[in-house]
Amino acid sequence: MQAGFVTEKQQSESDDSGKNVLLIAYYFPPMGGSGVQRPVKLAKYLPSFGWNPVILVPEPGAYYHFDESLAQEISELKIPPVRVKARTLFHAAAGIAGVGQLKVQPQEWKTRLLSFITSWFFVPDNKTAWIKPALEQAAKLIREHNIKAVIATAPPYSNLLIAARIREAFHIPVIMDFRDEWLQSHWVSYPTSWHFRRMQQTEQAALSRADYVTVVNEAYRDSISRRMPGPKQKRIQVIPNGYDPADFEGAEVTQTGSGTPETDSKHQKVFTLLHSGRFYSGIQPDDLLEAVHRFLQNHPEKRKCFRLAFQGGLTDTHQQQIKKLDLEDVTRDYGYLPHKKAVRNLMQADALFLTLGHIPQIEAVTPGKLFEYIGSGKPVLAYLPEGISQKLLQGYGACFLADLGAKQQQYRALKALFFAWEKDRLPQPDPEYCRQFSRIEIAAAFGKILDQLRLRES
Numbered sequence: 001m002q003a004g005f006v007t008e009k010q011q012s013e014s015d016d017s018g019k020n021v022l023l024i025a026y027y028f029p030p031m032g033g034s035g036v037q038r039p040v041k042l043a044k045y046l047p048s049f050g051w052n053p054v055i056l057v058p059e060p061g062a063y064y065h066f067d068e069s070l071a072q073e074i075s076e077l078k079i080p081p082v083r084v085k086a087r088t089l090f091h092a093a094a095g096i097a098g099v100g101q102l103k104v105q106p107q108e109w110k111t112r113l114l115s116f117i118t119s120w121f122f123v124p125d126n127k128t129a130w131i132k133p134a135l136e137q138a139a140k141l142i143r144e145h146n147i148k149a150v151i152a153t154a155p156p157y158s159n160l161l162i163a164a165r166i167r168e169a170f171h172i173p174v175i176m177d178f179r180d181e182w183l184q185s186h187w188v189s190y191p192t193s194w195h196f197r198r199m200q201q202t203e204q205a206a207l208s209r210a211d212y213v214t215v216v217n218e219a220y221r222d223s224i225s226r227r228m229p230g231p232k233q234k235r236i237q238v239i240p241n242g243y244d245p246a247d248f249e250g251a252e253v254t255q256t257g258s259g260t261p262e263t264d265s266k267h268q269k270v271f272t273l274l275h276s277g278r279f280y281s282g283i284q285p286d287d288l289l290e291a292v293h294r295f296l297q298n299h300p301e302k303r304k305c306f307r308l309a310f311q312g313g314l315t316d317t318h319q320q321q322i323k324k325l326d327l328e329d330v331t332r333d334y335g336y337l338p339h340k341k342a343v344r345n346l347m348q349a350d351a352l353f354l355t356l357g358h359i360p361q362i363e364a365v366t367p368g369k370l371f372e373y374i375g376s377g378k379p380v381l382a383y384l385p386e387g388i389s390q391k392l393l394q395g396y397g398a399c400f401l402a403d404l405g406a407k408q409q410q411y412r413a414l415k416a417l418f419f420a421w422e423k424d425r426l427p428q429p430d431p432e433y434c435r436q437f438s439r440i441e442i443a444a445a446f447g448k449i450l451d452q453l454r455l456r457e458s
Helices: 008-013 034-049 068-075 089-096 108-121 128-145 158-170 193-207 218-227 230-234 286-298 300-305 316-324 339-348 368-376 388-396 407-422 431-435 439-457
Strands: 020-024 052-058 061-063 082-084 101-103 147-154 174-178 212-215 236-238 271-276 306-311 331-333 351-355 380-384 399-403
Touching: 020 034, 020 128, 020 158, 034 052, 034 068, 034 147, 034 368, 034 439, 052 128, 061 089, 068 339, 082 128, 089 128, 128 147, 128 158, 147 158, 147 439, 158 174, 158 193, 174 439, 193 218, 212 218, 212 439, 218 236, 271 339, 271 368, 271 407, 286 300, 286 306, 286 316, 286 351, 286 380, 286 407, 300 306, 306 339, 339 368, 351 368, 368 388, 380 388, 380 407, 388 399, 388 431, 399 407
Parallel strands: 020 052, 020 147, 052 082, 061 101, 147 174, 174 212, 212 236, 271 306, 271 351, 306 331, 351 380, 380 399
Antiparallel strands: none
16 A cells, blocks of 8 residues: 555545546646647546546646636636645756746757666656555545546656556546657657667556557557557557647638638738647757748748748757748748647638658657647648648648648648638538547547546446
8 A cells, every 4th residue: 555545445435426527637728838738638528528627737837838818718617726845856947936827938859868867767757756646545536525436637747657557546447648759759769778678668567457549540559559568459449639629610701711810911811821739859940940931932932922930949050041031021920829729820821731850750740739739620731750640630621731841841731831821722621530530539539548447447
Protein backbone atom coordinates (compact mmCIF):
# COMPACT_ATOMS: atom_id res chain seq x y z
CA MET A 1 0.00 0.00 0.00
CA GLN A 2 1.42 3.39 -0.98
CA ALA A 3 1.88 5.95 1.76
CA GLY A 4 -1.17 8.19 2.03
CA PHE A 5 -3.58 5.78 0.35
CA VAL A 6 -6.87 4.90 2.01
CA THR A 7 -8.03 1.32 2.28
CA GLU A 8 -10.75 -0.20 0.09
CA LYS A 9 -12.98 -0.38 3.20
CA GLN A 10 -12.56 3.35 3.79
CA GLN A 11 -13.24 3.95 0.12
CA SER A 12 -16.54 2.07 0.22
CA GLU A 13 -17.74 3.97 3.30
CA SER A 14 -18.10 7.14 1.26
CA ASP A 15 -19.91 5.54 -1.72
CA ASP A 16 -22.48 7.57 -3.59
CA SER A 17 -24.52 6.90 -6.71
CA GLY A 18 -22.52 9.16 -9.05
CA LYS A 19 -20.28 7.88 -11.82
CA ASN A 20 -17.12 9.84 -11.04
CA VAL A 21 -13.91 9.41 -13.02
CA LEU A 22 -10.52 10.67 -11.86
CA LEU A 23 -8.90 12.58 -14.75
CA ILE A 24 -5.13 12.95 -14.32
CA ALA A 25 -3.43 15.62 -16.43
CA TYR A 26 -0.33 17.74 -16.16
CA TYR A 27 -1.05 20.36 -18.84
CA PHE A 28 -4.23 22.14 -17.85
CA PRO A 29 -5.50 25.74 -17.69
CA PRO A 30 -4.27 28.29 -16.87
CA MET A 31 -1.55 26.66 -18.97
CA GLY A 32 -2.07 27.22 -22.69
CA GLY A 33 -1.00 25.32 -25.78
CA SER A 34 -2.26 22.27 -27.60
CA GLY A 35 -1.53 19.84 -24.76
CA VAL A 36 -4.33 21.21 -22.58
CA GLN A 37 -7.10 20.83 -25.15
CA ARG A 38 -7.76 17.08 -24.88
CA PRO A 39 -8.22 16.93 -21.08
CA VAL A 40 -10.14 20.24 -20.98
CA LYS A 41 -12.62 19.21 -23.67
CA LEU A 42 -12.94 15.73 -22.22
CA ALA A 43 -13.82 17.26 -18.85
CA LYS A 44 -16.30 19.57 -20.57
CA TYR A 45 -18.24 16.89 -22.46
CA LEU A 46 -17.95 13.71 -20.35
CA PRO A 47 -20.89 14.73 -18.11
CA SER A 48 -23.13 14.57 -21.19
CA PHE A 49 -22.41 10.84 -21.22
CA GLY A 50 -23.03 10.17 -17.54
CA TRP A 51 -19.52 10.63 -16.13
CA ASN A 52 -18.42 13.41 -13.79
CA PRO A 53 -14.71 14.26 -14.07
CA VAL A 54 -12.72 14.79 -10.89
CA ILE A 55 -9.61 16.51 -12.23
CA LEU A 56 -6.21 16.09 -10.61
CA VAL A 57 -3.52 18.49 -11.85
CA PRO A 58 -0.39 20.18 -10.48
CA GLU A 59 -0.12 23.88 -9.81
CA PRO A 60 1.04 25.55 -13.04
CA GLY A 61 4.68 26.32 -12.13
CA ALA A 62 6.93 27.66 -14.90
CA TYR A 63 5.56 27.41 -18.43
CA TYR A 64 5.94 29.18 -21.76
CA HIS A 65 2.38 30.52 -21.96
CA PHE A 66 -0.75 30.91 -19.89
CA ASP A 67 -4.20 31.26 -21.44
CA GLU A 68 -6.74 32.81 -19.12
CA SER A 69 -9.42 32.58 -21.82
CA LEU A 70 -9.70 28.86 -21.05
CA ALA A 71 -10.88 29.62 -17.51
CA GLN A 72 -14.50 29.57 -18.66
CA GLU A 73 -14.03 26.02 -19.93
CA ILE A 74 -13.43 24.79 -16.40
CA SER A 75 -15.60 27.25 -14.44
CA GLU A 76 -18.74 25.28 -15.33
CA LEU A 77 -17.44 21.94 -14.07
CA LYS A 78 -19.43 20.27 -11.28
CA ILE A 79 -16.23 19.65 -9.31
CA PRO A 80 -13.43 22.26 -9.61
CA PRO A 81 -9.97 20.96 -10.58
CA VAL A 82 -7.89 19.85 -7.62
CA ARG A 83 -4.34 21.19 -7.76
CA VAL A 84 -1.39 19.79 -5.87
CA LYS A 85 1.91 21.37 -4.97
CA ALA A 86 4.31 19.58 -7.28
CA ARG A 87 8.06 19.50 -6.81
CA THR A 88 9.37 19.47 -10.38
CA LEU A 89 12.15 21.73 -11.64
CA PHE A 90 9.49 23.94 -13.22
CA HIS A 91 7.69 24.39 -9.92
CA ALA A 92 10.98 25.05 -8.14
CA ALA A 93 11.67 27.85 -10.64
CA ALA A 94 8.29 29.42 -9.92
CA GLY A 95 8.88 29.00 -6.18
CA ILE A 96 12.21 30.79 -6.37
CA ALA A 97 10.43 33.65 -8.13
CA GLY A 98 7.86 33.66 -5.33
CA VAL A 99 4.88 32.96 -7.62
CA GLY A 100 2.53 30.07 -8.32
CA GLN A 101 2.92 30.41 -12.08
CA LEU A 102 5.86 31.82 -13.99
CA LYS A 103 5.89 32.64 -17.69
CA VAL A 104 9.20 31.70 -19.27
CA GLN A 105 10.24 31.92 -22.91
CA PRO A 106 13.67 30.29 -23.15
CA GLN A 107 15.55 30.23 -26.43
CA GLU A 108 15.21 26.99 -28.35
CA TRP A 109 18.80 25.91 -27.67
CA LYS A 110 18.22 26.32 -23.93
CA THR A 111 15.11 24.17 -24.11
CA ARG A 112 17.03 21.45 -25.96
CA LEU A 113 19.87 21.67 -23.45
CA LEU A 114 17.51 21.31 -20.49
CA SER A 115 15.83 18.34 -22.16
CA PHE A 116 19.19 16.69 -22.79
CA ILE A 117 20.44 17.22 -19.23
CA THR A 118 17.27 16.01 -17.56
CA SER A 119 17.11 12.95 -19.83
CA TRP A 120 20.19 11.65 -17.97
CA PHE A 121 18.55 11.83 -14.55
CA PHE A 122 14.78 11.40 -14.95
CA VAL A 123 12.85 8.40 -16.28
CA PRO A 124 10.30 8.59 -17.80
CA ASP A 125 10.48 12.42 -17.89
CA ASN A 126 11.34 15.51 -15.89
CA LYS A 127 7.86 15.62 -14.29
CA THR A 128 8.48 12.64 -11.94
CA ALA A 129 8.55 14.87 -8.87
CA TRP A 130 4.81 15.39 -9.09
CA ILE A 131 4.06 11.66 -8.75
CA LYS A 132 4.21 11.44 -4.95
CA PRO A 133 2.03 14.48 -4.12
CA ALA A 134 -0.39 13.42 -6.85
CA LEU A 135 -0.75 9.96 -5.30
CA GLU A 136 -1.39 11.44 -1.88
CA GLN A 137 -4.11 13.72 -3.23
CA ALA A 138 -5.58 10.93 -5.36
CA ALA A 139 -6.17 8.89 -2.20
CA LYS A 140 -8.30 11.68 -0.75
CA LEU A 141 -10.27 12.11 -3.96
CA ILE A 142 -10.98 8.39 -4.23
CA ARG A 143 -12.40 8.44 -0.71
CA GLU A 144 -14.37 11.67 -1.07
CA HIS A 145 -15.84 11.12 -4.54
CA ASN A 146 -16.23 7.36 -4.83
CA ILE A 147 -14.08 7.20 -7.96
CA LYS A 148 -15.21 4.46 -10.36
CA ALA A 149 -12.42 4.74 -12.95
CA VAL A 150 -9.27 6.67 -13.84
CA ILE A 151 -8.17 8.35 -17.07
CA ALA A 152 -4.54 9.48 -17.26
CA THR A 153 -3.40 11.35 -20.36
CA ALA A 154 0.23 11.53 -21.48
CA PRO A 155 2.67 13.06 -22.03
CA PRO A 156 4.10 13.54 -19.53
CA TYR A 157 4.39 9.81 -18.95
CA SER A 158 4.66 10.35 -15.21
CA ASN A 159 0.86 10.66 -15.34
CA LEU A 160 0.66 7.02 -16.42
CA LEU A 161 2.83 5.94 -13.50
CA ILE A 162 0.42 7.68 -11.14
CA ALA A 163 -2.48 5.79 -12.72
CA ALA A 164 -0.61 2.47 -12.56
CA ARG A 165 0.01 2.84 -8.83
CA ILE A 166 -3.63 3.75 -8.22
CA ARG A 167 -4.66 0.61 -10.14
CA GLU A 168 -2.33 -1.52 -8.06
CA ALA A 169 -3.50 -0.10 -4.75
CA PHE A 170 -7.23 0.25 -5.35
CA HIS A 171 -8.13 -2.10 -8.21
CA ILE A 172 -9.95 0.78 -9.90
CA PRO A 173 -10.01 0.36 -13.71
CA VAL A 174 -7.56 2.62 -15.52
CA ILE A 175 -7.54 4.08 -19.03
CA MET A 176 -4.12 5.22 -20.21
CA ASP A 177 -4.45 7.83 -22.95
CA PHE A 178 -1.54 8.44 -25.34
CA ARG A 179 -1.49 11.79 -27.13
CA ASP A 180 2.01 10.85 -28.34
CA GLU A 181 4.07 7.69 -28.58
CA TRP A 182 6.13 6.73 -25.54
CA LEU A 183 9.14 4.50 -26.09
CA GLN A 184 9.50 5.48 -29.75
CA SER A 185 8.40 9.10 -29.39
CA HIS A 186 10.20 11.58 -31.63
CA TRP A 187 10.34 13.91 -28.60
CA VAL A 188 12.25 11.43 -26.42
CA SER A 189 16.02 10.95 -26.65
CA TYR A 190 18.09 8.34 -24.85
CA PRO A 191 21.60 9.29 -23.70
CA THR A 192 22.64 5.61 -23.43
CA SER A 193 21.31 2.14 -24.15
CA TRP A 194 20.75 1.78 -20.40
CA HIS A 195 18.31 4.70 -20.49
CA PHE A 196 16.43 3.08 -23.37
CA ARG A 197 16.14 -0.23 -21.50
CA ARG A 198 15.02 1.56 -18.35
CA MET A 199 12.33 3.43 -20.28
CA GLN A 200 11.27 0.17 -21.93
CA GLN A 201 10.88 -1.47 -18.52
CA THR A 202 8.98 1.53 -17.16
CA GLU A 203 6.59 1.52 -20.10
CA GLN A 204 6.00 -2.24 -19.79
CA ALA A 205 5.27 -1.95 -16.08
CA ALA A 206 2.74 0.82 -16.68
CA LEU A 207 1.03 -0.88 -19.63
CA SER A 208 0.69 -4.11 -17.64
CA ARG A 209 -1.64 -2.25 -15.26
CA ALA A 210 -3.77 -0.55 -17.91
CA ASP A 211 -7.29 -1.87 -18.29
CA TYR A 212 -7.67 0.06 -21.53
CA VAL A 213 -5.34 2.09 -23.73
CA THR A 214 -6.45 4.91 -26.01
CA VAL A 215 -4.24 6.46 -28.67
CA VAL A 216 -4.76 9.36 -31.08
CA ASN A 217 -3.99 7.51 -34.32
CA GLU A 218 -3.53 4.12 -35.96
CA ALA A 219 0.27 4.32 -36.07
CA TYR A 220 0.47 4.66 -32.29
CA ARG A 221 -2.07 1.86 -31.91
CA ASP A 222 0.01 -0.51 -34.02
CA SER A 223 3.33 0.25 -32.33
CA ILE A 224 2.06 0.35 -28.74
CA SER A 225 -0.12 -2.75 -29.14
CA ARG A 226 2.97 -4.73 -30.16
CA ARG A 227 4.57 -3.77 -26.84
CA MET A 228 1.52 -4.39 -24.65
CA PRO A 229 1.91 -7.52 -22.55
CA GLY A 230 -0.38 -10.51 -23.00
CA PRO A 231 -4.10 -10.32 -23.76
CA LYS A 232 -4.23 -6.59 -23.07
CA GLN A 233 -3.42 -6.11 -26.76
CA LYS A 234 -7.15 -6.42 -27.43
CA ARG A 235 -7.96 -3.44 -25.23
CA ILE A 236 -6.54 -0.60 -27.26
CA GLN A 237 -8.61 1.89 -29.26
CA VAL A 238 -7.96 4.89 -31.51
CA ILE A 239 -9.70 8.02 -30.24
CA PRO A 240 -8.31 10.89 -32.30
CA ASN A 241 -7.69 14.46 -31.30
CA GLY A 242 -10.39 16.83 -32.40
CA TYR A 243 -12.03 20.22 -32.39
CA ASP A 244 -14.78 21.71 -30.25
CA PRO A 245 -17.72 22.92 -32.38
CA ALA A 246 -18.52 25.49 -29.68
CA ASP A 247 -15.16 27.19 -30.29
CA PHE A 248 -16.23 27.98 -33.85
CA GLU A 249 -19.71 29.24 -33.05
CA GLY A 250 -20.28 32.93 -33.64
CA ALA A 251 -17.50 33.38 -36.20
CA GLU A 252 -18.95 35.34 -39.10
CA VAL A 253 -17.71 33.78 -42.31
CA THR A 254 -18.31 35.53 -45.61
CA GLN A 255 -18.81 33.72 -48.89
CA THR A 256 -15.21 34.54 -49.79
CA GLY A 257 -14.09 32.49 -46.81
CA SER A 258 -12.97 35.19 -44.36
CA GLY A 259 -14.62 36.54 -41.25
CA THR A 260 -13.20 40.04 -41.68
CA PRO A 261 -11.19 39.81 -44.90
CA GLU A 262 -8.22 42.12 -45.15
CA THR A 263 -8.23 44.58 -48.03
CA ASP A 264 -5.51 46.68 -49.61
CA SER A 265 -5.57 50.46 -50.06
CA LYS A 266 -7.78 50.05 -53.16
CA HIS A 267 -10.23 47.86 -51.22
CA GLN A 268 -9.28 44.75 -53.15
CA LYS A 269 -9.62 41.54 -51.17
CA VAL A 270 -6.41 40.10 -49.78
CA PHE A 271 -5.53 36.41 -49.58
CA THR A 272 -4.42 35.35 -46.09
CA LEU A 273 -2.53 32.09 -45.52
CA LEU A 274 -2.20 31.35 -41.79
CA HIS A 275 -0.01 28.97 -39.81
CA SER A 276 -1.22 28.29 -36.28
CA GLY A 277 1.07 27.02 -33.52
CA ARG A 278 4.71 27.01 -32.57
CA PHE A 279 7.60 25.75 -34.63
CA TYR A 280 10.03 23.27 -33.09
CA SER A 281 13.47 21.96 -33.86
CA GLY A 282 13.15 20.08 -37.15
CA ILE A 283 9.70 21.54 -37.88
CA GLN A 284 10.27 24.94 -39.46
CA PRO A 285 8.60 27.35 -41.93
CA ASP A 286 11.60 27.53 -44.30
CA ASP A 287 10.00 25.62 -47.19
CA LEU A 288 6.88 27.78 -47.03
CA LEU A 289 8.87 31.02 -46.93
CA GLU A 290 10.89 29.95 -49.95
CA ALA A 291 7.75 28.97 -51.88
CA VAL A 292 6.09 32.31 -51.11
CA HIS A 293 9.26 34.18 -52.10
CA ARG A 294 9.36 32.36 -55.42
CA PHE A 295 5.65 32.91 -56.06
CA LEU A 296 5.89 36.65 -55.47
CA GLN A 297 9.00 36.90 -57.62
CA ASN A 298 7.16 35.20 -60.49
CA HIS A 299 3.91 37.11 -59.83
CA PRO A 300 4.92 40.53 -58.43
CA GLU A 301 1.50 41.96 -59.26
CA LYS A 302 0.01 39.66 -56.55
CA ARG A 303 2.16 41.05 -53.76
CA LYS A 304 -0.40 43.63 -52.60
CA CYS A 305 -3.09 40.99 -52.19
CA PHE A 306 -1.00 38.30 -50.45
CA ARG A 307 -0.60 37.94 -46.68
CA LEU A 308 1.34 35.28 -44.80
CA ALA A 309 0.30 35.13 -41.13
CA PHE A 310 1.68 33.27 -38.14
CA GLN A 311 0.22 32.79 -34.69
CA GLY A 312 2.19 31.00 -32.02
CA GLY A 313 5.34 33.09 -32.14
CA LEU A 314 8.24 33.43 -34.58
CA THR A 315 11.84 33.33 -33.42
CA ASP A 316 14.60 35.79 -34.32
CA THR A 317 15.89 33.21 -36.79
CA HIS A 318 12.52 33.12 -38.52
CA GLN A 319 12.40 36.90 -38.67
CA GLN A 320 15.87 37.00 -40.22
CA GLN A 321 14.80 34.50 -42.87
CA ILE A 322 11.70 36.57 -43.64
CA LYS A 323 13.87 39.66 -44.06
CA LYS A 324 16.39 37.81 -46.21
CA LEU A 325 13.62 36.64 -48.56
CA ASP A 326 12.09 40.14 -48.72
CA LEU A 327 8.80 39.05 -47.18
CA GLU A 328 8.52 41.55 -44.33
CA ASP A 329 5.77 43.57 -46.01
CA VAL A 330 3.52 40.54 -46.60
CA THR A 331 4.12 38.80 -43.24
CA ARG A 332 2.07 39.19 -40.06
CA ASP A 333 3.30 37.77 -36.75
CA TYR A 334 0.49 37.68 -34.18
CA GLY A 335 2.61 36.03 -31.49
CA TYR A 336 1.07 33.62 -29.02
CA LEU A 337 -2.67 34.23 -28.70
CA PRO A 338 -5.40 33.01 -26.34
CA HIS A 339 -7.16 30.01 -27.81
CA LYS A 340 -10.40 31.88 -28.52
CA LYS A 341 -8.58 34.53 -30.57
CA ALA A 342 -6.50 31.88 -32.32
CA VAL A 343 -9.67 30.08 -33.44
CA ARG A 344 -11.16 33.37 -34.64
CA ASN A 345 -8.07 33.90 -36.80
CA LEU A 346 -8.50 30.45 -38.30
CA MET A 347 -11.98 31.43 -39.37
CA GLN A 348 -10.83 34.77 -40.79
CA ALA A 349 -8.01 33.27 -42.87
CA ASP A 350 -8.59 32.08 -46.42
CA ALA A 351 -6.38 29.02 -46.08
CA LEU A 352 -4.25 27.33 -43.43
CA PHE A 353 -0.74 25.91 -43.52
CA LEU A 354 0.62 22.71 -41.98
CA THR A 355 4.05 21.14 -42.09
CA LEU A 356 6.06 18.45 -40.33
CA GLY A 357 9.82 18.00 -40.29
CA HIS A 358 12.51 15.49 -41.15
CA ILE A 359 12.38 13.77 -37.76
CA PRO A 360 12.35 10.03 -36.99
CA GLN A 361 8.78 8.65 -36.64
CA ILE A 362 7.31 11.96 -37.85
CA GLU A 363 5.05 10.13 -40.31
CA ALA A 364 3.12 8.84 -37.28
CA VAL A 365 2.48 12.30 -35.83
CA THR A 366 -0.94 13.99 -36.00
CA PRO A 367 -0.55 17.50 -34.54
CA GLY A 368 -3.48 18.91 -32.61
CA LYS A 369 -3.74 21.93 -34.92
CA LEU A 370 -4.67 19.62 -37.81
CA PHE A 371 -8.01 18.85 -36.18
CA GLU A 372 -8.81 22.48 -35.50
CA TYR A 373 -7.99 23.12 -39.15
CA ILE A 374 -10.55 20.45 -39.98
CA GLY A 375 -13.03 22.07 -37.62
CA SER A 376 -12.61 25.40 -39.40
CA GLY A 377 -13.60 23.94 -42.77
CA LYS A 378 -10.85 25.97 -44.46
CA PRO A 379 -8.57 24.72 -47.26
CA VAL A 380 -5.20 23.48 -46.06
CA LEU A 381 -1.82 23.82 -47.76
CA ALA A 382 0.35 21.05 -46.34
CA TYR A 383 3.98 20.03 -46.81
CA LEU A 384 4.04 16.55 -45.31
CA PRO A 385 5.70 13.14 -45.52
CA GLU A 386 3.56 10.15 -46.38
CA GLY A 387 1.83 9.15 -43.19
CA ILE A 388 -1.17 9.60 -40.93
CA SER A 389 -1.51 13.38 -41.26
CA GLN A 390 -1.41 13.24 -45.05
CA LYS A 391 -4.04 10.48 -45.02
CA LEU A 392 -6.32 12.54 -42.77
CA LEU A 393 -6.10 15.55 -45.06
CA GLN A 394 -6.87 13.40 -48.09
CA GLY A 395 -10.04 12.29 -46.34
CA TYR A 396 -10.80 15.93 -45.50
CA GLY A 397 -10.65 16.77 -49.18
CA ALA A 398 -10.06 20.54 -49.06
CA CYS A 399 -6.28 20.38 -49.29
CA PHE A 400 -3.27 21.13 -51.47
CA LEU A 401 -0.52 18.63 -50.68
CA ALA A 402 3.20 18.52 -51.37
CA ASP A 403 5.97 16.27 -50.11
CA LEU A 404 8.61 17.43 -47.66
CA GLY A 405 11.66 18.77 -49.48
CA ALA A 406 9.96 18.73 -52.91
CA LYS A 407 10.52 22.41 -53.73
CA GLN A 408 8.85 22.41 -57.14
CA GLN A 409 5.85 20.48 -55.85
CA GLN A 410 5.53 22.86 -52.91
CA TYR A 411 5.60 25.89 -55.18
CA ARG A 412 2.96 24.43 -57.47
CA ALA A 413 0.69 23.59 -54.53
CA LEU A 414 0.94 27.16 -53.22
CA LYS A 415 0.30 28.58 -56.68
CA ALA A 416 -2.72 26.30 -57.24
CA LEU A 417 -4.15 27.35 -53.87
CA PHE A 418 -3.80 31.07 -54.57
CA PHE A 419 -5.38 30.97 -58.00
CA ALA A 420 -8.21 28.74 -56.77
CA TRP A 421 -8.91 31.43 -54.15
CA GLU A 422 -8.68 34.20 -56.73
CA LYS A 423 -11.25 32.44 -58.94
CA ASP A 424 -13.51 31.57 -55.96
CA ARG A 425 -12.96 27.89 -56.61
CA LEU A 426 -11.53 26.73 -53.29
CA PRO A 427 -12.42 23.10 -52.53
CA GLN A 428 -14.92 22.32 -49.77
CA PRO A 429 -14.43 19.61 -47.13
CA ASP A 430 -16.71 16.66 -46.48
CA PRO A 431 -18.93 17.67 -43.49
CA GLU A 432 -19.56 14.07 -42.46
CA TYR A 433 -15.85 13.35 -42.43
CA CYS A 434 -15.22 16.40 -40.25
CA ARG A 435 -17.97 15.56 -37.76
CA GLN A 436 -16.20 12.41 -36.50
CA PHE A 437 -13.49 14.64 -34.98
CA SER A 438 -15.88 16.67 -32.84
CA ARG A 439 -14.85 16.74 -29.17
CA ILE A 440 -18.41 15.64 -28.39
CA GLU A 441 -17.89 12.43 -30.39
CA ILE A 442 -14.55 11.91 -28.67
CA ALA A 443 -16.08 12.28 -25.20
CA ALA A 444 -18.80 9.83 -26.24
CA ALA A 445 -16.13 7.26 -27.15
CA PHE A 446 -14.47 7.64 -23.74
CA GLY A 447 -17.85 7.42 -22.05
CA LYS A 448 -18.58 4.13 -23.81
CA ILE A 449 -15.26 2.64 -22.65
CA LEU A 450 -15.93 3.81 -19.08
CA ASP A 451 -19.36 2.17 -19.15
CA GLN A 452 -17.83 -1.08 -20.40
CA LEU A 453 -15.21 -1.06 -17.65
CA ARG A 454 -17.81 -0.37 -14.99
CA LEU A 455 -19.96 -3.27 -16.19
CA ARG A 456 -16.93 -5.54 -16.14
CA GLU A 457 -16.07 -4.54 -12.58
CA SER A 458 -19.63 -4.86 -11.26
